[in-house]
Amino acid sequence: MVTIALKAAFVYYVVYWLDTFILSWQCLTRPIVIAPLAGLVMGDFHTGIVMGAALESIFMGISAIGGAIPADATTSSVIAVAYTILTGASIEEGLAIAMPIGTAMSSFGGLLTPLWASLAPFWEKLAVEANPKKFLIVNILVSFFTMPFVNAIVLFFAVAYGVEGLNSLLASLPVWVMTGLGAASGMMLAVGFAILTSMIWSGDVAIFFFVGYVLVKYAGLGTVPIAIIGAAIAISLFMSDKKLSDLKTSLTNTQVNVNDDEEDFF
Amino acid sequence: MAKKILSQEENSVLKSMFLRSHTVFINFNMVKMEANCFTITMAPAIESIYGDDIEEKKEAYLRHQNFFNTHAVALSFIAGLAYAMEKEKKETGAVDGQTIESIKAALMGPTAGMFDSLFFNCLRVIAAGIGIGLCADGNFLGTIIFILLYGVSQSVFKYILINLGYVYGTSFIDMVFETGLMTSLTKSASVLGLIMVGAMTAQMVNVPLNWTLTVGQTSVVVNDIINQIFPGLLGVVLLFTLVSLIKKGKRPTQLIFGILAIAILGALIGIF
Known part of the structure; x- marks a missing residue:
């Protein structure tokens, strides 16, 4: 059990961490990629590939086992492949073990959300030092020990010791x-938005904040339709400003002409 | 818009930004989300534009350490645009920091929605469909095709969009600057930015009050009453309390730990 757990945790950690640095977003962590890699590490590449196909179908919602789709594709895939290869269990059995582990991992992850959030002021301070090399290196070093690391450890213990x-x-x-930590995560975002709002807030246009707010809360619109409405307002404001400034220039020009005429007249 | 030929320096900055823009979720957190990636991505641009001007550099780094969240591919486009705006800010003074903030804020929400449906809900399903067919027969080519179609294609789009963002950003700003309507553009950008920040606040900030007042036989769900007055009123109150605290010079650390304390105390006495 300890060997299965160690291998599963290793594959999970490396792939999850690597996904932050290459190929955009949630590519390597998909079952169709991580399952063959897990198979390769555990000595049965072929089973890994075939299971990758099955797991990807399950997690895309193409097919469901027993009507339920497990929560976390990456964790479940690694554990299911590990069990199948090392104990000869079926995918169904592997997923049955993976599901409670995935759920426990995400509730444990939720506990730590405020911890990562509390690092935000540290990042801000580091950024203002205007030392980009240091900022990058510290970011990479810290990323070794955050989410993927904690998750991999939890995964290891859950697989090894139940x-x-x-x-x-x-x-x-x-x-x-x-509940307190859960509530805090929902409210901490307000700090990020408050900093952003205080930077772009200016008296004469401030009221438009509530236009966006109301369009979500009362009309239930998504960000794309709101952006179109917002762009329409912004463009018409811009155009009326343009007309005003055109008018101003033409007025100044005529005034100059009138003055010229007057000088001639007198 | 006229086609712009990029200098060698601009090209190397854009290339470095492209590579750095892959760190989208590096140290992602619930306060500023993808801000760290944005700072890392903007670093080559800021260094090349501001050079030795340490004060302006600090300001720029702070600006790009602000809350940011969008799709991984869209981030590159916005970063390219931000590079163009920072350059105009330094060279012509046509753009100010507030405009850069507003345009970033205005773009992140809608691009997230658009790119998510394009890549995550469409391209990913197609790529996985092809990959699954091959992998089911034990052919590793299925995985490779999935990575090429879904992963590598996103990188290619990131490369194209970061350049597009920069080139079109520059020519657009030049065009507006020549007409002398920069203040109008700044104002319009703030309007759109504020609308989008309002929308995102409404979507994401949540004060999960779960408090039932029981007086004798009747019980009242407090949150329902508050939401009848104005939906999500508590979220707005929280946001503007924080804004005024920031204006008074309170540090983000104090605010974050304050919220944590209030949330846990609130949960302890049973209002969350």
């Missing part, structure tokens, strides 16, 4: 800690 330990740990936490 998910019960993790679940009882989570259950032993008072409910208010969990």
Whole structure:
């Protein structure tokens, strides 16, 4: 069990971490990529590939096992491949084990969200030092130990020693800690938005903040339609400003002409 | 718009920005989301534009350490545009920091929606469909095709869009600058930026009040009453409280830990 767990955690960690640096977003962490790689590490490439196809179909919602789609594609894929290769279990059995681990991992991850959020002021301070090399290096170093690392450790213990330990740990936490941390994550975003708002806020146009707000809350529109409405308002404002300035220039010009005429007249 | 020929320096800056723009989710957090990637991506541009001017550099780094969130490919386009705007800011003074902020804020929401449906919901499904067919027969080519169609194609688009953002950004600003309507553009950009920030606040900021007042036989869900007055009123109140605290010079650290404390205390006494 410990070997399965170690290999699964290793593949998960490397791929999850690497996905942050190459090929855009959520490419390497998809089942169709990570399952063959897990197979390769665990010594059965062929099974990894075939399972990659099956797992990708499950997670794309093409087919579901027992009517349910497990929460986290990456975790579930790695664990399912590990179990199938090392114990001869079926995909269904592998996923049955993976599902509670994925759920426990995401609730544990939720606990740590405020921790990553509390790093934000540190990043801001580091950025203002205007030392881009240092900023990049510290970012890369810290990224070794954040989400992928914590997740891989939790995955390792859950696979090696059973998910019960993790679940009882989570259950032993008072409910208010969990709800409190959950509530904090929803409200912390307001800090980011508040900094942004205070930078672009200016008296004569401030009211437009509420136009966007109301369009979401009352009309339930998405960002694309709101952007189109907003662009229409912005463009018509721009155009009326342009007309005003055109008028101003033409007025100044005629005034100059009139003055010239008057001088001639007198 | 006239085709612009990029200098060697501009090309090398854009290439470096392209490579750096892959770190979209590096140290992603719930306060500023993709801000770290944006700072890392803008670094070559800021260094090349501001050179030794340390004060302006600090200001620029702070500007691009602000809240940012969009799709990975769209980020490149906005970064290219931001490079163009920073350059105009330094060289002609036509653009100010507030305009750069506004345009970033205006673009991130709608581009996120557009690119998500294009790449995540469309291209990914096509690529996986082809890949699954091959992988089911044990052919690793399926995985490679998936990576090429879904991953590599996004990188290619990132490369194209970062250049497009820069070239069109520059010529657009030049055009407006020549007509002398830069202040009008600044104002329009702020309007659009504020509308989008308002929309994103409404979508993302959530004060999950879960408080039921029980008086005798009747119980009242407090959040329902507040939302009847104005939907999401608590979110707006929270945001503007934070804005006024920031204007008073409170540090983000204090605000973040304050919120954490309030959330946990609130949960303890049972209002969340």
